[in-house]
Amino acid sequence: xxxxxxxxxxxxxxxxxxxxxxxxxxxxxxxxxxxxxxxxxxxxxxxxxxxxxxxxxxxxxxxxxxxxxxxxxxxxxxxxxxxxxxxxxxxxxxxxxxxxxxxxxxxxxxxxxxxxxxxxxxxxxxxxxxxxxxxxxxxxxxxxxxxxxxxxxxxxxxxxxxxxxxxxxxxxxxxxxxxxxxxxxxxxxxxxxxxxxxxxxxxxxxxxxxxxxxxxxxxxxxxxxxxxxxxxxxxxxxxxxxxxxxxxxxxxxxxxxxxxxxxxxxxxxxxxxxxxxxxxxxxxxxxxxxxxxxxxxxxxxxxxxxxxxxxxxxxxxxxxxxxxxxxxxxxxxxxxxxxxxxxxxxxxxxxxxxxxxxxxxxxxxxxxxxxxxxxxxxxxxxxxxxxxxxxxxxxxxxxxxxxxxxxxxxxxxxxxxxxxxxxxxxxxxxxxxxxxxxxxxxxxxxxxxxxxxxxxxxxxxxxxxxxxxxxxxxxxxxxxxxxxxxxxxxxxx
Numbered sequence: 436x437x438x439x440x441x442x443x444x445x446x447x448x449x450x451x452x453x454x455x456x457x458x459x460x461x462x463x464x465x466x467x468x469x470x471x472x473x474x475x476x477x478x479x480x481x482x483x484x485x486x487x488x489x490x491x492x493x494x495x496x497x498x499x500x501x502x503x504x505x506x507x508x509x510x511x512x513x514x515x516x517x518x519x520x521x522x523x524x525x526x527x528x529x530x531x532x533x534x535x536x537x538x539x540x541x542x543x544x545x546x547x548x549x550x551x552x553x554x555x556x557x558x559x560x561x562x563x564x565x566x567x568x569x570x571x572x573x574x575x576x577x578x579x580x581x582x583x584x585x586x587x588x589x590x591x592x593x594x595x596x597x598x599x600x601x602x603x604x605x606x607x608x609x610x611x612x613x614x615x616x617x618x619x620x621x622x623x624x625x626x627x628x629x630x631x632x633x634x635x636x637x638x639x640x641x642x643x644x645x646x647x648x649x650x651x652x653x654x655x656x657x658x659x660x661x662x663x664x665x666x667x668x669x670x671x672x673x674x675x676x677x678x679x680x681x682x683x684x685x686x687x688x689x690x691x692x693x694x695x696x697x698x699x700x701x702x703x704x705x706x707x708x709x710x711x712x713x714x715x716x717x718x719x720x721x722x723x724x725x726x727x728x729x730x731x732x733x734x735x736x737x738x739x740x741x742x743x744x745x746x747x748x749x750x751x752x753x754x755x756x757x758x759x760x761x762x763x764x765x766x767x768x769x770x771x772x773x774x775x776x777x778x779x780x781x782x783x784x785x786x787x788x789x790x791x792x793x794x795x796x797x798x799x800x801x802x803x804x805x806x807x808x809x810x811x812x813x814x815x816x817x818x819x820x821x822x823x824x825x826x827x828x829x830x831x832x833x834x835x836x837x838x839x840x841x842x843x844x845x846x847x848x849x850x851x852x853x854x855x856x857x858x859x860x861x862x863x864x865x866x867x868x869x870x871x872x873x874x875x876x877x878x879x880x881x882x883x884x885x886x887x888x889x890x891x892x893x894x895x896x897x898x899x900x901x902x903x904x905x906x907x908x909x910x911x912x913x914x915x916x917x918x919x920x921x922x923x924x925x926x927x928x
Contacts, residue, residue: 436462436519437475438498440505442512449554450484450504452518455493459486464520467557471521472500474508482507483521483555503554526550527560534567541580548584548681561688565696573698575739579746581698585706588681590656593712594663598804599627601708602796604719605700605736606638607727609868609885610763610786612771613719614642615670616778616793619829620819621800622668629663629711631673633703636690639872639884640768643672648772648881650838662835670832678710679703695727697736705743715804716744718753719796725865726758752803756792760863760891763789767877767884767905769843776840779826788890794820846882846905848912852919854927857897860889862926871904871922875915880907895927 438458452470454462464470466488473481484504493499498518500510510516529543539547547564550556556564573581602617618628632642632652643652652672654662659676662669674683682703689695708716718740722733737753744751763774763786777785778793797819798812807815819825830840868885876883888900895901904919906912 436517437496437515438518439496440510440512440514440516441493441497441499443492443499445501447501447503449501450482450507451487451501452484452504453487453489453493453499455495455497456488456490458493458495458498459488462518462520469521469523471519472504472508473517473519474510475515475517480508483524485557524550524555526556530560530564530567533571534563536571538574539577539580541583544577544580545584545587548581548588551681551684552588558688561685562692565685565689565692565694565699568698569694569696572696575742578698578701578739578743581702582706582709582743585679585681585702586709589678589710590676591678591710591712592656592660594627594629596627598625598715598806599629599711599713600715600717600800600804601628601630601711601713602717602719602800603704603708604721605704605727606636606695606721607865608721608758609639609761609766609865609872610771610774610789610887611721611761611792612640612642612645612763612775613789613793613796615646615775615829616789616820616825617797617800618668618670619779619825619832620793620797620816622666622832623819623824623828624801624806624815625667626800626804626806627663628668629659629713630668630670631676631678631707631711632670633673633686634690635878636686636695637693638869639766639877640771641878642670644768644878644881645771645775646670646836647672648769648843649840650833650836652836654836662832666828666832666835668828668832670836673707676710679706682706697739701739701743705740705747708749709747714750715800716749716751717796717800717803718751719756720753721756721758723757723759725760725862728758730755750803752799754796754799758865761865761868761887762786762792764887765845765884766868766872766887767845767875768881769845770884770886770905773843773845776843779820779829781821781823781826790820844882845884845886846880846907848907848909849903849905850912850916851903852901854895854897854899854901856927857895858927859894860891860925861928863887863891864922864924867922867924871915871919871924874918875904875906876911883907883911901925
């Protein structure tokens, strides 16, 4: 059926078409089904779109298109289109195969990723792919194919320097905001550190969320090149670079599902490191009974990372760190940045556990790159931090990203919880703590979160400060306090 493009202008984030119900009935298509749209030009172009049905604003011979659909087709208002029912993409069959536990070929994986990038799959179908991988996993060959598919789906750039480094944590630990500190220390030592980070998936904040409290993180790749050339480093959101677009789409849906599959984790991390041309990579795997992965799973994950590193001819090291307790005092974007600034600024006293872990990771990178001798990396990192050079480098990076280092404060709406008994804090449930922070509004509410007055292993008096809860409204705070009282987060004896 031939239809004319209506004049309405709107964006949906993906290709969407709208029809009157009467017109949809004639075509034989229903809402949320697929439409095939084909231009009437000499060299016709076709795309598949999602259909929405509207009651008014359209004539019988008209179709409304989102700006994304118009852009993909290269059409304007008033032009004609051939509109037919579209069959589901073949990649949906491949996703179902994975759901049934079958191994996927290189071509099938590439087709799934291609269709994700080109918006040929609904969000529910992408969620099905994520669930299938989460349920059945991927073998080494499939994981390699997934990484290569991620890489081929977007841009990449190569930095002409011997010492291009990167680090990544698999997450799962509240706080643990080591990345800005490590990047600043390493860049101050002359290493090139093109750090692209994710936003939070299941945590209270991702590195990109934290940096955004002071500077822009949504920066195009051309500008990132200039920033790195000027400062030797960057702290940006990976989704803005157009480098691994499939990963960004998958992460956004993983965030809603609150699941993080091993194969997708491996592919996400490795593809982003390869896309920026990293030659030396440090992977932090927090582990323990209270972490995302147990010690046993961490060892297996370490082996897989190292095998992938060898395959792609990288200098890669995996360190297993203690994941049984939070790192730092603050949990939430602003509160975590306050911790970072306190560690970086030599005139302030930041959380010792955050400082110690950051120095350890920076030291490991120094030894990996042979910037320092074995066993001397930690000392070099501490010298750079104590001198103020790392703080100066951090300020330089923030300014290059159109920001400024200023004093930050969390929300004015707060509630401090006091200990009901005297004793020693034997444990803090990380998962419940992260859930509490997200209930407070993290990561969307930058000024919300949690401040820990005491951590695991510390003694506390009856009536002593235990935790302060922050929310961006009185009503939200009341709900957070109620939520906290329902959870057994602290073990004190």
